[in-house]
Amino acid sequence: MRFAPEYVTYVLNDNFEDAKELLLAPLMAINYAHLVMLAARGIVSAADARALRDALDSVSQEEVRRTKYDGTCEDLFFYVQRLIVASCGEEVAGRLHTARSRNDIDMTMYRMRQREFILGLMAATFELRRSLLDVADRHRDTIFAAHTHTQRAQPTTVAHYLLAVVEQLERDAARLRGAYERTNQNPLGACAITGTGFPIDRQLTSDLLGFGGPTINTYGSIATVDYLLESVSAAAVLLTGHGRFVQDLLLWSSAEFSYVRLGDGFVQGSSIMPQKRNPVAIEHARAIGSKALGQAQAIITCVHNTPFGDIVDTEDDLQPLVFAMFRDASRTVKLVAAAIRTAEFDAARLEARAADGWTTLTELADTLVRDKGLPFGTAHAIASRLMAAREADAQRSLGALLADASRDFLGAPLTYPDAALAEILSARHFVEVRRTLGGPAQAETARAADVSRSQLGSDEAWWTRATDALAEAEKKLVARSAAL
Numbered sequence: 035m036r037f038a039p040e041y042v043t044y045v046l047n048d049n050f051e052d053a054k055e056l057l058l059a060p061l062m063a064i065n066y067a068h069l070v071m072l073a074a075r076g077i078v079s080a081a082d083a084r085a086l087r088d089a090l091d092s093v094s095q096e097e098v099r100r101t102k103y104d105g106t107c108e109d110l111f112f113y114v115q116r117l118i119v120a121s122c123g124e125e126v127a128g129r130l131h132t133a134r135s136r137n138d139i140d141m142t143m144y145r146m147r148q149r150e151f152i153l154g155l156m157a158a159t160f161e162l163r164r165s166l167l168d169v170a171d172r173h174r175d176t177i178f179a180a181h182t183h184t185q186r187a188q189p190t191t192v193a194h195y196l197l198a199v200v201e202q203l204e205r206d207a208a209r210l211r212g213a214y215e216r217t218n219q220n221p222l223g224a225c226a227i228t229g230t231g232f233p234i235d236r237q238l239t240s241d242l243l244g245f246g247g248p249t250i251n252t253y254g255s256i257a258t259v260d261y262l263l264e265s266v267s268a269a270a271v272l273l274t275g276h277g278r279f280v281q282d283l284l285l286w287s288s289a290e291f292s293y294v295r296l297g298d299g300f301v302q303g304s305s306i307m308p309q310k311r312n313p314v315a316i317e318h319a320r321a322i323g324s325k326a327l328g329q330a331q332a333i334i335t336c337v338h339n340t341p342f343g344d345i346v347d348t349e350d351d352l353q354p355l356v357f358a359m360f361r362d363a364s365r366t367v368k369l370v371a372a373a374i375r376t377a378e379f380d381a382a383r384l385e386a387r388a389a390d391g392w393t394t395l396t397e398l399a400d401t402l403v404r405d406k407g408l409p410f411g412t413a414h415a416i417a418s419r420l421m422a423a424r425e426a427d428a429q430r431s432l433g434a435l436l437a438d439a440s441r442d443f444l445g446a447p448l449t450y451p452d453a454a455l456a457e458i459l460s461a462r463h464f465v466e467v468r469r470t471l472g473g474p475a476q477a478e479t480a481r482a483a484d485v486s487r488s489q490l491g492s493d494e495a496w497w498t499r500a501t502d503a504l505a506e507a508e509k510k511l512v513a514r515s516a517a518l
Contacts, residue, residue: 050103053110067242089121151360162371189461194474213265220245224255244507297376326362388461
């Protein structure tokens, strides 16, 4: 078949180049696994199996990757098949394609690469979690003003904030782990879409390729794309949360905030302004993350409203986009993980500013409720009246202003010494009394950090088991093929 030059130029050439990079290794593994299974089930003879094994051994992946597309074959599958034919002849080579189709081969290749992408992104999040936990350990006592609705809200600690980011990443890991387990199912044996009449062993090929087991419905094995969308969606959730953290880092790095200073290796000067110290690494992280999020949305758009069956929309043109999305997602996470390890916080300066703007006023209202038994609404109103009175008259003592404010509501004054009010309204007191589960008090953030380190260890252990299982399956495949 001769293809139109436009089709070669705009489609087949690019697809061939993409497939060499992304899919050659899984394609060859599938060839070996399918051959071992055919021989084990007696579907091909021992002599033909050995000849096919030798033909597969003769295929140099490095030489294939150096090959330029010339339009004489449709895709990488047919190019490799041509090499097999050249080695063992048409009759024997044709037996390798018994009980399979390009459809189930493609879907198996995609899942094999997809599981690698998921594990790679998970590993990147582990780096970031460890970096954040290390910084949090150094800053359990570093108090700063948290913001809500972009306004100063209440004092907390740097550790408290960072542990919130860590917990989000823990949930990201759980989502990616679930996506991995549903991705790691083997479509090989579904053939074109209805399976085969040959007595194949789908569990054997699953074992040899490192899958958790075979997919079930043969139609769905070819048609479905939800496994892909699940991992892409998990990555999109991760990227969205990551981007919000990155945005805070950039804001905190500004001279107006001066909350954090990143290491010199992650900033850049100006060609004209000597004073500049630009946090460009974090800016790049934001841009790369935004690009990855856009790619994730594009992946979903590409498969939306396509037929539920074998269709190219989920295949050659889509897979490089999937690769690029996971690559960029891992890049932004790893970059921030490296940068945050160098973060320096000026603890004294942050704490000195933490109570500015009446950020501790909630604690005064809480104290009135605890000490005087007032309804919180009344205590809130008294605290609000105190703030207004203080802003109107900065010379009078807080004790006198509180007495006046409370008299208006209660008919009698509440009396507190100025020193007691100063303590109640201090940022450090505000943090120390908030021992709620998940709160900012040092003892609680220490406990939470220990839990998060334990969870990190558990997640890394699962990741190690998953990667070891893939390596063991590869060894088994090599041994079974050599034994043919």
